[in-house]
Amino acid sequence: MKIFKQRILLLLFLMLFWVLLTSLDRQELIAGGVIVILLTLVFFRRAAVFSDFQITLKSLIYSIAYIFVFLAALVRSNLDIAFRVLNPKLPINPGIVKVKTSLNSKTGRLILANSITLTPGTLTVETKGDYYYIHWIDVSTQDVEQASHEIVSKFEKYLEVMFG
Amino acid sequence: MADILYNTSAVIALIAIVLAGYRSLKGPNVADRVVALDVMTIISISLIVYVAALAQRIIYLDVAMVYALISFIGVIAIARYLERGL
Amino acid sequence: MAVFGGIVTLIGSVFLLLGALGIVRMPDVYNRMQAGTKATTLGTLLFLTGIAIGQIECMCIFRILILILFIIFTNPISSHALARAAHHIGIPLTDKSVTDALADDESEKEGAV
The missing domain is CATH 1.10.287 (Helix Hairpins)
Incomplete structure (x- = not known):
């Protein structure tokens, strides 16, 4: 069914x-x-793009909220990049940090990685198991837990409800 | 008035293509060149849509769509090639 | 309406220019990718939206919508694939970099084997 x-x-x-x-x-x-x-x-029996999507009212509401969260993050990241590029001193402090995700579904992880790439100053470089390796343009912490809290948690909250 | 705005934005996008082309010519290694090329193709998609609006031809939008598809597949293929050879 | 669309298009083209400028100014390939991906995604989104607003009487709005969705979904994926390949073939981070957890983990694994 x-x-x-x-x-x-x-x-x-x-x-x-x-x-x-x-x-x-x-x-x-x-x-x-x-x-x-x-x-x-x-x-193509296996071509199931939405095999993980939860079809409930709550997940629909969260999907719509997620679009707005994502667009706001996109605009903020662009302003951030604009200030960095236009500043003559080029204020960057880059590095690759490791973060942990608690999502289980593959589609959810794909969307999470894409969202991380489009949010302020972060770019997903590699995924291994539960861990993402993220290039961060302004590293403020190297601790896995704290970096996860700063980068991942704001999207995870929504994606957990949407994809389980 | 609107025409001036649209034409100005097309000129700015062209300048952006020239800047990215500079990086693609100069780039110290192959990844730099591919990134610059990716940016150039995405700006070209915008310009193709601008030309479609200028010429009032809906069919040009299909050209932009196919161009986006091919550029995406091309970048993925180059990344695969760099990672472990064809 | 057309003037409003023109302003949106102009803002989008400024973001495209910033992306290209970031590509020229940033010191290594990962930072260039950051500037290139983000700025061109929003820039293309605004550019195409502005043209769609200006041409609202024709049926092409839906096609432009599909184009925007396609670019939002594929742009991060292609930059992710490129960054992964660049790290795999050993293109170094810039000297300013603070940490490289991925290289640390990989060398650790090789040491264990």
């Missing part, structure tokens, strides 16, 4: 992209899209 639900979710997601790419005013395009997506789902 769970797998069936995930398939439906993936079908709706692919259909949304197809409709955005073409348009809604041609019936044959929509019929062709439905057929192609069904064939894709039949032949």
Whole structure:
């Protein structure tokens, strides 16, 4: 039953992209899209992008909140980079630190790594097991726990609810 | 008024491409060059969309989309190659 | 409306320029990647949004939306792959760097074997 639900979710997601790419005013395009997506789902049984997504009301609300948190972090990181680049002294203090994540799902980890790359002054370099190695443009602590608290926890709070 | 703003932004994006191209020519090692090339392709995507709006051709947006796809796959392929050879 | 779109596009192009400037000014490849990825992501987002606002009467808004989503999702992935490859082939961090936990862990593992 769970797998069936995930398939439906993936079908709706692919259909949304197809409709955005073409348009809604041609019936044959929509019929062709439905057929192609069904064939894709039949032949690629393991193509489950959202296999970890929890389908509850709370996770939907958290997803929408997460988009805003992410956009705010993106804008802040850009202002941060702008000040650093425009400053003639180039105030950087870089280094690679190690942080730990408590997420279990693969999709959640992918989104977490992407979000870390787009937040102020951090860039994911390598992932090994539960640990991320992060290039930090302004290292303030080398301790694993404290670095995890500063970099990861603000996103983890949301992603834990969304992906479990 | 709006035209002036759009054209100015296109010129600024072109200057950005020239700056990134300087790094891609000068870059001390291969990773620097690839990063500069990545930035250049992303700015080019913006400029292709600008040209699409200028010429009022929706089909040019598909060009931008395919260009984004190819640049992404190209960078991933180069990274794989650097890591363990083809 | 078109003027508002033009202003958004102008801000986006300024971020693109800052990204390119960061690429030229930063001392090593990882810092360059930071500047390049972040500034170009937001810059492209604003640039394309501005053009979509200016051209609101045509059907191309959805395509621009897909393009923006694609860039937001793939830009960090490609920079992550490049940073990993650069560290793997041993491109050094700049002299200003404080710590390199990844290199420490890797040398530790080799010592254990």
